Structures are given as structure tokens and as C-alpha cells.
Amino acid sequence: xxxxxxxxxxxxxxxxxxxxxxxxxxxxxxxxxxxxxxxxxxxxxxxxxxxxxxxxxxxxxxxxxxxxxxxxxxxxxxxxxxxxxxxxxxxxxxxxxxxxxxxxxxxxxxxxxxx
Amino acid sequence: xxxxxxxxxxxxxxxxxxxxxxxxxxxxxxxxxxxxxxxxxxxxxxxxxxxxxxxxxxxxxxxxxxxxxxxxxxxxxxxxxxxxxxxxxxxxxxxxxxxxxxxxxxxxxxxxxxxxxxxxxxxxxxxxxxxxxxxxxxxxxxxxxxxxxxxxxxxxxxxxxxxxxxxxxxxxxxxxxxxxxxxxxxxxxxxxxxxxxxxxxxxxxxxxxxxxxxxxxxxxxxxxxxxxxxxxxxxxxxxxxxxxxxxxxxxxxxxxxxxxxxxxxxxxxxxxxxxxxxxxxxxxxxxxxxxxxxxxxxxxxxxxxxxxxxxxxxxxxxxxxxxxxxxxxxxxxxxxxxxxxxxxxxxxxxxxxxxxxxxxxxxxxxxxxxxxxxxxxxxxxxxxxxxxxxxxxxxxxxxxxxxxxxxxxxxxxxxxxxxxxxxxxxxxxxxxxxxxxxxxxxxxxxxxxxxxxxxxxxxxxxxxxxxxxxxxxxxxxxxxxxxxxxxxxxxxxxxxxxxxxxxxxxxxxxxxxxxxxxxxxxxxxxxxxxxxxxxxxxxxxxxxxxxxxxxxxxxxxxxxxxxxxxxxxxxxx
Numbered sequence: 155x156x157x158x159x160x161x162x163x164x165x166x167x168x169x170x171x172x173x174x175x176x177x178x179x180x181x182x183x184x185x186x187x188x189x190x191x192x193x194x195x196x197x198x199x200x201x202x203x204x205x206x207x208x209x210x211x212x213x214x215x216x217x218x219x220x221x222x223x224x225x226x227x228x229x230x231x232x233x234x235x236x237x238x239x240x241x242x243x244x245x246x247x248x249x250x251x252x253x254x255x256x257x258x259x260x261x262x263x264x265x266x267x268x269x
Numbered sequence: 270x271x272x273x274x275x276x277x278x279x280x281x282x283x284x285x286x287x288x289x290x291x292x293x294x295x296x297x298x299x300x301x302x303x304x305x306x307x308x309x310x311x312x313x314x315x316x317x318x319x320x321x322x323x324x325x326x327x328x329x330x331x332x333x334x335x336x337x338x339x340x341x342x343x344x345x346x347x348x349x350x351x352x353x354x355x356x357x358x359x360x361x362x363x364x365x366x367x368x369x370x371x372x373x374x375x376x377x378x379x380x381x382x383x384x385x386x387x388x389x390x391x392x393x394x395x396x397x398x399x400x401x402x403x404x405x406x407x408x409x410x411x412x413x414x415x416x417x418x419x420x421x422x423x424x425x426x427x428x429x430x431x432x433x434x435x436x437x438x439x440x441x442x443x444x445x446x447x448x449x450x451x452x453x454x455x456x457x458x459x460x461x462x463x464x465x466x467x468x469x470x471x472x473x474x475x476x477x478x479x480x481x482x483x484x485x486x487x488x489x490x491x492x493x494x495x496x497x498x499x500x501x502x503x504x505x506x507x508x509x510x511x512x513x514x515x516x517x518x519x520x521x522x523x524x525x526x527x528x529x530x531x532x533x534x535x536x537x538x539x540x541x542x543x544x545x546x547x548x549x550x551x552x553x554x555x556x557x558x559x560x561x562x563x564x565x566x567x568x569x570x571x572x573x574x575x576x577x578x579x580x581x582x583x584x585x586x587x588x589x590x591x592x593x594x595x596x597x598x599x600x601x602x603x604x605x606x607x608x609x610x611x612x613x614x615x616x617x618x619x620x621x622x623x624x625x626x627x628x629x630x631x632x633x634x635x636x637x638x639x640x641x642x643x644x645x646x647x648x649x650x651x652x653x654x655x656x657x658x659x660x661x662x663x664x665x666x667x668x669x670x671x672x673x674x675x676x677x678x679x680x681x682x683x684x685x686x687x688x689x690x691x692x693x694x695x696x697x698x699x700x701x702x703x704x705x706x707x708x709x710x711x712x713x714x715x716x717x718x719x720x721x722x723x724x725x726x727x728x729x730x731x732x733x734x735x736x737x738x739x740x741x742x743x744x745x746x747x748x749x750x751x752x753x754x755x756x757x758x759x760x761x762x763x764x765x766x767x768x769x770x771x772x773x774x775x776x777x778x779x780x781x782x783x784x785x786x787x788x789x790x791x792x793x794x795x796x797x798x799x800x801x802x803x804x805x806x807x808x809x810x811x812x813x814x815x816x817x818x819x820x821x822x823x824x825x826x827x828x829x830x831x832x833x834x835x836x837x838x839x840x841x842x
Contacts, residue, residue: 191462194454194462195460195462197462198461209337209338209407212335212336212337212338213338213389215332215335216332216337216412217414219332219414219415220414220415220416223331223414223415223418223481224481224482225415225416225485228485228489236816236819237819237820237822238819239747239818239819239823239824239828240825240828242822242823242824242825243824243828
């Protein structure tokens with residue numbers, strides 16, 4: 155007489171395992187869903203903070219732009235000095251005197267000078 | 270008996286479950302649509318995200334108009350507990366009159382505005398007080414960080430961001446941000462969940478041809494000149510004579526763009542292109558260009574102006590002093606009315622009229638700013654017997670400062686009439702250029718006289734600022750200046766005749782004369798004491814030109830090659 159213990163063990167374990175799997179699956183889905191929702195809350199919160207930060211940035215940029223204006227610098231006597239025109243002169247471009255690379259091809263300096 | 274009670278209890282419980290099941294079935298099967306619509310309505314929130322207006326930059330990317338957050342205060346009067354106390358608090362915070370606030374708070378409406386677009390610093394203390402019946406709305410407010418700088422160019426918007434003046438008005442379609450509708454998911458507590466909405470909606474921006482530094486110099490010197498001569502107003506325009514780019518445009522009085530409502534309407538007028546005036550002697554180059562182009566005289570033609578006056582159809586026109594017999598070039602140099610009329614009379618009236626029209630007088634220049642006045646040039650068929658003489662010296666025509674500057678720019682660039690322009694570029698919210706305006710330059714503008722005529726006129730205009738000319742005071746150290754003075758009488762509105770006290774003084778020219786970088790006009794209205802263009806307007810031109818050339822790193826004509834700062838000579842010159 156041969157007894158087939160294996161089959162009955164599997165049969166006996168299958169139901170609880172499947173049940174556990176279903177339970178864990180449902181729990182996992184619910185947990186995942188709640189995590190997604192809480193992440194959305196967190197992101198929503200961060201978006202609002204970002205919105206506030208952008209508004210703050212706009213405000214600060216406006217203040218900076220106002221403080222840095224030439225008018226402000228000039229009127230507050232903070233030193234609006236123009237260049238000394240005695241020290242300004244034209245550079246005449248001479249064709250053929252262009253920067254070259256080591257390969258003796260015309261280099262970036264040459265192309266820039268051509269612009 | 271216990272069994273009977275158990276049955277009854279079980280039956281009741283089962284019935285309860287059955288009823289719940291039936292109701293659930295009803296909700297899910299029969300009322301599904303209406304219920305899901307209700308749920309959707311509660312969960313979803315439609316909002317409209319308003320984009321701020323685009324930024325206005327100067328030619329170097331410096332902000333001239335931006336947006337900042339502001340708070341508007343409103344009230345639901347039915348929820349206000351103590352109207353008197355609330356009105357007092359709001360009056361202190363907003364500056365609004367107490368009685369008017371109290372009236373608003375006692376009204377039977379459900380919504381009244383208390384104050385629009387308060388600064389955050391003003392609104393925050395109010396918000397913290399949490400006053401019953403008072404609410405706040407966050408809005409974007411236009412802010413002009415440079416205050417009054419370039420006020421007549423930039424313009425301003427109203428309380429609802431509606432464009433009212435300047436670039437704000439002319440380029441509203443570009444600057445106006447489009448609203449975006451967004452659906453947000455919210456929970457029972459009203460908290461919103463992220464839907465990946467871009468919280469900052471940008472609008473297109475514009476970059477002007479105006480330079481903040483040059484604008485500041487022009488405004489400062491114009492103000493100094495006007496205050497010195499106790500004048501009523503003034504205008505100055507600086508332009509690149511080759512491209513028509515307006516580098517600076519100022520009118521005085523200025524007004525603060527952040528408080529435009531406090532200024533009066535006349536201060537907000539962009540006189541430089543709205544108010545026409547009789548140009549006087551600055552118009553003599555128009556006559557000279559026609560004379561040279563038609564070949565009826567040359568600059569070496571001798572003219573007898575020794576009488577000191579000329580009679581034209583019963584009208585006597587004087588020179589300021591007897592000029593004697595002089596060459597036509599000296600007629601322009603010394604600004605002789607008699608000499609100009611004598612030479613101008615060699616032209617056919619229709620020819621003179623034709624050159625006036627060719628130089629753009631009597632029509633709009635096409636500048637991209639609102640309200641430009643075309644001026645007034647009467648048709649030659651309507652001219653009287655005195656008209657040709659009067660027109661040749663700049664009377665009986667009405668022009669704007671911009672039109673005169675445009676004509677002188679044609680002399681500076683070799684004979685091409687350029688179209689003035691204030692906007693150089695349109696940018697995406699990310700700052701990428703999407704519409705670089707084709708700036709009409711010497712190649713694309715309309716030729717109005719020959720290069721040779723332009724060169725001759727340039728040489729004569731240089732002589733005007735040299736010894737013996739009418740505008741020695743316009744000359745600057747290091748570079749030649751070419752230009753012409755103008756002095757005209759204003760018409761007295763009471764008598765309808767020319768006033769003996771009210772004048773318009775002007776100077777228009779370009780610098781450096783042999784390689785022009787700047788063309789500029791200065792017009793000063795009703796100076797007191799002195800009134801000649803060479804005395805009143807030319808020194809303002811000199812001060813502006815001197816500083817502007819330094820600002821732009823333009824070398825002196827006598828610059829030597831062993832110094833330290835380098836600039837490249839402009840192409841084509």
C-alpha cells in the first residue's frame with residue numbers, strides 16, 4: 155500500500171497559499187494606491203511651494219532689477235563712470251592675418267574674425 | 270422561544286443587509302450616471318491659470334517691465350461682523366477713504382472690491398488678521414522696475430492689465446499671456462492632488478532697440494536743459510542712422526509708470542512723435558537737398574543777402590543780422606533765412622514739395638509705437654504766394670521731431686530714408702528669439718537723394734558746429750559733429766499769430782560726422798530768457814553725445830593705436 159503524501163500536502167497548502175497571495179495582492183494594491191495618493195499629495199504640496207517660490211523669485215528679481223538700474227546707480231552717486239575715450243580705438247581687420255591651427259588650417263580665431 | 274427570537278433577529282439583520290444591497294444596486298445600476306457626475310463635480314476643480322504679461326527688455330536684456338504678485342481685497346458684506354471697525358482697519362491698511370469703505374461694507378451685495386492689487390507687504394498683515402467677511406485673491410501685477418525711465422516708450426497697463434500706452438499697447442497681442450484651463454483633482458478636504466500642471470505659464474516677451482544706459486543719459490541731460498531754461502517741455506530722440514533703431518526716446522516731463530494714474534494726460538503724451546511743430550531752420554537742409562539734387566545751385570553759388578531781409582508777396586522776412594554776400598554753404602552754416610529763400614526760389618514749388626514728401630514729411634514714419642502724427646504738409650496746389658518762401662525755411666509745415674531726425678539720418682547714412690523701429694525681437698517664455706524684426710538698413714530703405722548730395726550736406730552740417738556756425742556749442746571734444754539749429758516762434762492760441770515770447774528751440778545732428786553712430790534731435794519748448802537753438806538745444810545735444818559716445822566705446826577721431834580698449838569699426842563704414 156503506497157500513500158501519496160506529496161499530493162495531499164500540496165493540496166492542503168494550496169488553499170492557504172492562494173488565500174495569502176490573494177490577500178497580499180489586495181493588500182499590496184491598496185497599499186500601492188494609497189502610496190500613489192500620498193505621493194500626489196506630497197507633489198501637490200511641493201508644487202504649491204514651487205509656485206510660492208516662483209512668485210517670490212519674481213518679486214526678488216523685480217527688486218534686483220530696480221536696485222541695479224543705471225538710474226539708481228546714477229542718482230545715488232554710486233559711481234556711474236564712463237570709459238576714458240582717450241583709451242578707445244578701432245581695430246582694423248586685416249585679411250590674411252588670421253589665427254591658424256597647428257595643421258595650418260584656418261582656426262576658430264580666423265573664423266571669428268571673419269564675422 | 271429563544272429560537273424564535275434568533276430567527277427574528279436573523280431575519281431583521283438579513284432584511285437590513287438586503288435593503289442595503291438593494292440601495293447599493295439602485296445607486297450602482299439606476300443612479301450611476303447622476304451619482305458619478307456628482308462625485309466628479311466634487312472631486313474635480315476647474316481652474317483658469319492666468320499667464321502674466323510678457324517681459325519687456327531693453328536691447329541688452331535688462332528688464333523694463335515685469336510681473337509681481339499682488340493681492341486684491343474683497344468683501345462679502347453679509348459676513349462682516351463689525352462694519353465700522355472693519356472699515357477703519359481697511360482704511361488704515363489700504364489708504365482708501367473710511368466713509369466709502371463703510372458704504373461698501375454696508376451694501377447688500379454679496380461681493381465688493383475693497384482694494385485692487387495691493388503689494389504683498391501691505392496685504393500680508395491684513396491676511397493675518399483673518400477679518401470676517403474679508404477675502405483675498407492673488408493676482409499678477411505689472412511692475413516697472415526702472416520707474417519713470419523710458420516711460421513714453423514702454424507705456425503702461427490698467428488695473429486689469431489692459432494695455433493703455435506705448436509698447437504695452439502696440440504689442441499687446443504679443444505680450445498678453447493666454448489663459449489656460451486646468452482640471453485639478455481634490456479630496457473631501459479640498460486639498461489638491463498633483464496633476465503635473467506647469468504652475469508658471471509664460472507669455473512671449475519683447476526686446477526693445479532702446480538701451481537703458483543711453484535712455485538714462487538722454488533723460489538726465491534733457492531734464493537739466495529744461496530746468497536750466499525753465500522750459501515747459503522737451504523731447505529728445507536718439508537713433509542709429511543706418512538701421513532706424515531707436516536707441517533712446519525721451520520726453521519731459523516724465524511720469525512714473527508704477528503710478529501712471531497720478532500723472533496728467535499731457536505729461537503722458539509722447540511728444541516726440543505726437544506733437545507736430547514748425548521746424549524752422551532745421552528744415553533748410555530739405556530745401557538744400559532739393560536744390561542740389563535738381564542742380565539749380567551748388568554750395569559754392571554766391572547769394573546776395575546783404576539787405577538783411579526779403580519781401581515775399583507783401584511779407585517781410587528777416588535775418589537775425591545782415592549776412593552780406595555769401596556762398597550757399599555759408600547760407601546754411603549761418604542759417605540765413607534770406608539766402609535760403611533766394612536759392613529756394615530757383616526751385617519749382619512742385620519740386621520742393623516733391624522732395625519734402627520724399628523725405629517722409631506729411632506721413633507717418635511707420636514706427637511701432639501708437640499715436641504717431643503724420644504732421645502737415647499742404648498740397649502744393651494749396652500753397653499761397655508766400656508758401657514756397659515760408660516752407661523753404663521751415664514754416665507753414667508741421668513736422669514731428671521723429672520726422673526731422675529721420676531726414677537727418679538719411680544725410681548721415683548716405684541718402685537712405687530708414688524706418689524707425691522700437692522693437693528688435695520677440696522672445697519665447699524661455700527667451701528664445703522667434704521673430705527678429707528685419708531692421709531696414711541702408712540696403713533696404715528708400716534712397717531719397719544721392720550719396721554725393723548726402724556727402725555735401727554732411728560737410729556743410731559739420732561747418733555749422735565749427736567756428737562761425739550757429740551751433741559751436743554742439744561740438745564735442747574728440748569727434749566732429751554735424752547738425753543744424755532751429756528756432757521757431759509758437760503760435761499764440763489767443764491771438765492766432767506768432768507769439769513774441771514763446772519759441773521752440775531745437776538741434777538735430779549726428780556724430781561722429783564721418784562715421785555716424787548716433788543721430789539725435791533735441792527739441793525744447795518755450796525756453797525762458799534765451800531761445801536760439803544754438804544756445805538752448807545744442808548744449809544739451811553736446812552733453813548727451815559726449816556721454817553716449819563714451820558709453821558706447823566710440824573712439825575719438827584722433828585716437829592713437831597704443832592704448833588699451835578695443836572696439837571694432839562698424840561694417841560698411
